[in-house]
Amino acid sequence: MRPRSSSLSPRVDGSKLRWLLATGARFALLLIAVSFITFLLVGMSPIDPVQANVGQAAYLTMSAEKRAALAERWGVGQSVLARYAAWVSDALAGDLGYSLRYNAPVIQVVAEKLSCSIVLLAVAWCISGIAGFCLGVAAGAKRGTAVDTVIKGYCYVLSTSPTFWLGLIALMVFSVQLGWFPLGFSIPIGESSASVSLATKFYHAALPALVLSLTGVASIALHTREKTIDFLASDYARFASSRGESSWSVLVHHGLRNLAMPAITLQFASIGEIIGGSVLVEQVFSYPGLGQAAVTAGLGGDAPLLVGIALATSCIVFAGNLISNLIQEVLDPRVKGGLFHAGQL
16 A cells, blocks of 8 residues: 555645746746836936947047947947847847946946945845844833833834935944044955955945845834734733743743744845845945946946846845745744645745
């Protein structure tokens, strides 16, 4: 007699295969939509790539033949569909095009800028998650007290404050007045990246990362606060308190895992907010990362580079959402098998 598990394995494997195919199809549709919309927006922009990249003075003194040659090289005058079709044909062969602003292949530029931004994004993401979780637990445990009021007010102010304004305030206070941090850039002026130590790079990224982390603290803290209040009001927590345990003891020994699961899920899902905030933060601190390159490409009408940056950030955000759903399935038994069997993600 065959074991019962063997008869179920084809169904389980088939469910996983369908989930993988559905996830891959959604990922492909995401990349197609992002690339086409980016091309469409650049095509609708009034910016002339030739004039924006060669400069106003050089453009005025340039001959008509030279202007026409540059316009043909950069695809000026072609329809969006024609340019997009040519780009897709090259992209399927592994060529994302050539950056007009940086005079280098798009893949090379994106890799270099992403290597600078990854430290900034990772530090900011970790700080926002840890700080938001701790503040949320403290506010929920001290509900109705001065601690709760201060933390809630702090989160409300953060959620309504523009990121670039926070960056300017931090730059003026901690860099200009106090002199604790450098004024900007990822490395000291006049030095090469290869000659700078890792500690120096972290030092230059510290203040931008702290400012960028503020964008994610508020949502994590307020969400964790509500979960903490719900947990302390549950019958399980009340029973533990009736045995003589304090609220902090109940939280530490019985509630942290239940509180950490939704916080971790929300943290991975908020990667897009961190990436969006990095565009403004890198501009304020002159940090040569992916966000600053996106602004440069947009102002110069550099469609290939802008599409490459949009695809790279889309992949990171999609991966964050994917990990968020997988963690929720692993940690929460109520959705166990839901992703694979229902094909959701």
